[in-house]
Amino acid sequence: MKLADFVCFKALIPRLESTNRDGVIAELVNALDAAGKLGKGNCKDLIKTVIKRENEASTGMGKSVAVPHVKSNAVSEVVAAIGMSEAGVDFSSLDKQPVYSIILLISPVDDPDKHLQAMENLFHHLQTEKFRKFLRQAKTVAEIEDLIREADENSTL
Amino acid sequence: MDSVVCEISVEIKNADGLHMRPAMMFVDIASQYSCDITVSNGERSVDGKSIMQVSILAATYGTKLKIRAEGKDSEKAVEALRELVEDTMFNEPGPEEK
Numbered sequence: 001m002k003l004a005d006f007v008c009f010k011a012l013i014p015r016l017e018s019t020n021r022d023g024v025i026a027e028l029v030n031a032l033d034a035a036g037k038l039g040k041g042n043c044k045d046l047i048k049t050v051i052k053r054e055n056e057a058s059t060g061m062g063k064s065v066a067v068p069h070v071k072s073n074a075v076s077e078v079v080a081a082i083g084m085s086e087a088g089v090d091f092s093s094l095d096k097q098p099v100y101s102i103i104l105l106i107s108p109v110d111d112p113d114k115h116l117q118a119m120e121n122l123f124h125h126l127q128t129e130k131f132r133k134f135l136r137q138a139k140t141v142a143e144i145e146d147l148i149r150e151a152d153e154n155s156t157l
Numbered sequence: 158m159d160s161v162v163c164e165i166s167v168e169i170k171n172a173d174g175l176h177m178r179p180a181m182m183f184v185d186i187a188s189q190y191s192c193d194i195t196v197s198n199g200e201r202s203v204d205g206k207s208i209m210q211v212s213i214l215a216a217t218y219g220t221k222l223k224i225r226a227e228g229k230d231s232e233k234a235v236e237a238l239r240e241l242v243e244d245t246m247f248n249e250p251g252p253e254e255k
Contacts, residue, residue: 057178059210069177094208112173113217119176120215127209 001117002098002152004104010035011081012144014131016102025050028081028104035081050104058062060093064136065126069105073117078107078118080151082144084136100136123152123155161192163231167242168221171249175216177208179247184208186237192228194238199223205238216253 011031018024026047033043049070059098060066068091081104088098103122107115125131131151138144151157167173175183187194187205194205198220203210205224216222220240226234239249 057181059177061177063209073247112176115216116176118243120213121208122220123212127213 001121003121004152006078006084007027007080007082007148008032008035008037008049009141009145009148010114011037011079012141013083014139014141016083016089016142019085019089021054021089021091022047024083024085024102024105025054026088028036028068028083028102031081031083032079032104032106037079038072038074039076041072045049045104046072046074048072054091058092060099062095062097063126063132063133064088064097064100065097066091066093066124067105067119067121067122068073068101068102069107069115070079071107071109072108074108078105078111078114080105080118080122081134083114084138084144100102101132125157128157131154131157160227161231162225162227162228163235164223164225165235165239166221167222169216169218169250170243172218172219173251174218174247175214176212177197178246179249180182180211181208182241183211186241187234190228190230190234190237192226192231194224194226194234194236197225198222203209212233228243 029047035134053070059068082103091099134147195202196205198214224235
């Protein structure tokens with residue numbers, strides 16, 4: 001699986017408006033909805049579900065990234081939205097540091113293996129300092145898109 | 158200090174596999190021990206105390222993993238991890254219970 005297989009290029013937000021966790025989650029879910037990725041799924045319910053999941057255990061895994069994620073009937077394939085915060089957002093991360101890049105992942109309910117594959121791919125790149133740096137520095141949708149495509153071509157990025 | 162190496166094989170038994178929550182539980186337990194812990198799925202070996210690394214194993218239901226611990230408390234560590242993966246199954250259901 002490649003990043004471009006599940007990252008929605010119409011749901012890339014180089015400058016998130018919100019400066020708090022729940023606002024950022026809402027922005028990302030709304031972006032997926034606007035991109036037509038959520039089918040008949042109810043946007044507000046989905047936002048609540050993501051926040052509830054995040055309250056159970058933070059997906060801020062350190063190194064300035066957070067990967068909020070849930071399963072939902074709204075999607076039949078894994079989809080992801082990406083947003084960057086210039087000021088940083090408190091995600092109650094493991095390392096207690098603010099996060100600057102947030103990747104929201106929505107996975108279908110009945111395909112746990114696909115979810116794992118998408119996560120594997122994402123974390124493979126997120127482990128690379130260069131990828132995290134480029135992501136955080138991306139200023140436009142096109143720059144994020146280029147980075148995603150480049151990472152798909154070059155597994156060391 | 159004696160360096161004891163312990164290696165065991167475990168199988169993922171919860172239906173959803175080693176997704177983030179189980180991976181965090183794994184790392185939490187692994188981090189309670191001073192020994193070095195590596196986990197391998199045959200293709201790659203990763204640091205059992207790093208959440209990102211454990212997550213990239215993408216171990217699905219039925220996947221067999223090798224857990225290798227090296228250090229004085231390695232025996233206790235692999236037993237605690239085996240219990241988590243196979244007995245308590247990360248407090249998650251197996252495929253037949255879903």
